[in-house]
Amino acid sequence: xxxxxxxxxxxxxxxxxxxxxxxxxxxxxxxxxxxxxxxxxxxxxxxxxxxxxxxxxxxxxxxxxxxxxxxxxxxxxxxxxxxxxxxxxxxxxxxxxxxxxxxxxxxxxxxxxxxxxxxxxxxxxxxxxxxxxxxxxxxxxxxxxxxxxxxxxxxxxxxxxxxxxxxxxxxxxxxxxxxxxxxxxxxxxxxxxxxxxxxxxxxxxxxxxxxxxxxxxxxxxxxxxxxxxxxxxxxxxxxxxxxxxxxxxxxxxxxxxxxxxxxxxxxxxxxxxxxxxxxxxxxxxxxxxxxxxxxxxxxxxxxxxxxxxxxxxxxxxxxxxxxxxxxxxxxxxxxxxxxxxxxxxxxxxxxxxxxxxxxxxxxxxxxxxxxxxxxxxxxxxxxxxxxxxxxxxxxxxxxxxxxxxxxxxxxxxxxxx
Amino acid sequence: xxxxxxxxxxxxxxxxxxxxxxxxxxxxxxxxxxxxxxxxxxxxxxxxxxxxxxxxxxxxxxxxxxxxxxxxxxxxxxxxxxxxxxxxxxxxxxxxxxxxxxxxx
Numbered sequence: 001x002x003x004x005x006x007x008x009x010x011x012x013x014x015x016x017x018x019x020x021x022x023x024x025x026x027x028x029x030x031x032x033x034x035x036x037x038x039x040x041x042x043x044x045x046x047x048x049x050x051x052x053x054x055x056x057x058x059x060x061x062x063x064x065x066x067x068x069x070x071x072x073x074x075x076x077x078x079x080x081x082x083x084x085x086x087x088x089x090x091x092x093x094x095x096x097x098x099x100x101x102x103x104x105x106x107x108x109x110x111x112x113x114x115x116x117x118x119x120x121x122x123x124x125x126x127x128x129x130x131x132x133x134x135x136x137x138x139x140x141x142x143x144x145x146x147x148x149x150x151x152x153x154x155x156x157x158x159x160x161x162x163x164x165x166x167x168x169x170x171x172x173x174x175x176x177x178x179x180x181x182x183x184x185x186x187x188x189x190x191x192x193x194x195x196x197x198x199x200x201x202x203x204x205x206x207x208x209x210x211x212x213x214x215x216x217x218x219x220x221x222x223x224x225x226x227x228x229x230x231x232x233x234x235x236x237x238x239x240x241x242x243x244x245x246x247x248x249x250x251x252x253x254x255x256x257x258x259x260x261x262x263x264x265x266x267x268x269x270x271x272x273x274x275x276x277x278x279x280x281x282x283x284x285x286x287x288x289x290x291x292x293x294x295x296x297x298x299x300x301x302x303x304x305x306x307x308x309x310x311x312x313x314x315x316x317x318x319x320x321x322x323x324x325x326x327x328x329x330x331x332x333x334x335x336x337x338x339x340x341x342x343x344x345x346x347x348x349x350x351x352x353x354x355x356x357x358x359x360x361x362x363x364x365x366x367x368x369x370x371x372x373x374x375x376x377x378x379x380x381x382x383x384x385x386x387x388x389x390x391x392x393x394x395x396x397x398x399x400x401x402x403x404x405x406x407x408x409x410x411x412x413x414x415x416x417x
Numbered sequence: 418x419x420x421x422x423x424x425x426x427x428x429x430x431x432x433x434x435x436x437x438x439x440x441x442x443x444x445x446x447x448x449x450x451x452x453x454x455x456x457x458x459x460x461x462x463x464x465x466x467x468x469x470x471x472x473x474x475x476x477x478x479x480x481x482x483x484x485x486x487x488x489x490x491x492x493x494x495x496x497x498x499x500x501x502x503x504x505x506x507x508x509x510x511x512x513x514x515x516x517x518x519x520x521x522x
Contacts, residue, residue, distance in 0.1 A: 067457075067460055067462055070462065071460075071461075071462060071483055073486070101486065101489075105489055105490060108490065109490070109492070112490070112492060112522075113492065115522065116492065116520075116522070117519060117520040117522075352458060354454065354455075354456040355456060355457060355458045359456075359463075361457060361460070361462035361463065362462045362483075362486070362487070363486050363487065363489075363490060365462070365463055365464070369522070370520075370522050
């Protein structure tokens with residue numbers, strides 16, 4: 001399949017399901033994924049696909065089935081990885097999201113304090129100041145890229161803070177984040193080759209190893225992710241296992257970056273598509289937290305997670321074999337009308353708005369969810385103080401990726417209050 | 418009808434009548450008690466309805482493995498930690514005092 005080849009996407013309504021590639025990232029680039037998943041939920045909610053660029057896999061598309069799989073961590077393992085594609089065996093970089101209990105709990109607990117409420121309170125003023133500065137500096141009366149000047153800018157600053165990363169080099173963090181999630185096998189060939197990605201991993205591991213050694217034993221009362229790992233006896237020597245260190249760094253870089261960045265952009269798009277919802281929030285600011293949850297549902301910045309079957313099993317009448325890949329399509333769960341009323345509509349005052357699939361369920365549920373919600377809440381609080389309108393000037397450019405659902409470019413003009 | 422006393426982290430108390438068959442989480446949501454988020458709506462898969470059961474007139478049901486795995490990730494876990502969605506109000510469990518944590522995550 002050639003990069004950028006958009007001419008041969010089979011019609012999801014009429015093509016036999018057995019001939020459709022559920023994982024085709026171009027449907028996310030074209031934002032045409034909904035009909036296929038709607039059909040899967042109806043006709044084949046537990047669907048086996050024999051051939052794909054990632055090999056054979058099961059697709060789970062209903063909300064309740066995804067919850068059931070995530071609860072049964074003994075049958076559905078997060079090892080060896082949680083994306084549809086397999087890592088190269090000899091360079092597998094294990095992170096806690098791709099571990100089962102008890103190791104998962106041990107490594108997650110080491111870094112969890114970074115998003116503890118004490119830290120969040122300290123972050124709030126800092127995030128608000130930076131958000132205000134970024135929004136104040138936006139040009140008026142001309143079109144600019146919201147992704148670059150707002151979403152990418154703010155999430156990169158946040159990530160640099162979480163790592164206490166050298167400020168002048170912070171752009172590197174977003175570059176690495178993009179590189180990590182752009183494996184050519186999940187981007188229809190548009191991403192990086194294995195060799196190119198390994199070079200990126202070498203580069204960031206080099207810098208982070210240096211940071212580790214500079215900080216080791218300096219006893220600073222800092223809650224950055226590196227010192228948190230050093231302080232916990234279970235992870236105090238993680239640097240000696242470079243692949244495990246690299247794996248957790250990659251998890252924290254992607255987890256703290258792409259997801260929030262793309263939700264920050266998605267919100268602008270949705271409020272342009274649903275102007276009456278924008279008016280609702282403008283006239284009642286108390287709806288902002290609810291709107292933030294709705295943005296995260298509607299965006300579903302990570303469309304899937306993957307599990308691997310540990311033993312032959314029956315799941316809702318289907319025989320799954322040990323080693324089978326099971327892909328949980330969060331984007332589909334978030335449009336499942338049996339759980340979410342009128343799911344294809346963006347509604348800022350929706351009932352049970354927090355009950356969406358974007359953070360996952362069970363022990364792997366998103367660790368940074370409260371921080372992400374806070375960042376988005378602050379962006380909208382500060383934006384509504386400043387802007388009457390944030391107007392989309394043309395269609396956004398979406399990335400071609402089945403693991404990250406996001407935007408590379410979003411042309412916008414703002415009108416100040 | 419059992420009476421549940423919720424005590425927020427800052428000490429604010431709320432005493433409410435609870436209907437049989439509701440979970441403690443649902444009682445908290447019904448009366449808008451601050452401090453319970455209950456993101457997942459009662460499935461024991463988000464951990465955001467964590468509470469501490471200070472007193473109960475009758476015995477509580479045991480913690481099952483799913484509840485245990487979610488409680489295990491809580492940095493503020495105590496021996497009386499429970500997910501309030503997993504506790505059904507009943508006359509046999511009787512009146513309860515439930516403390517709420519500083520935060521849900």
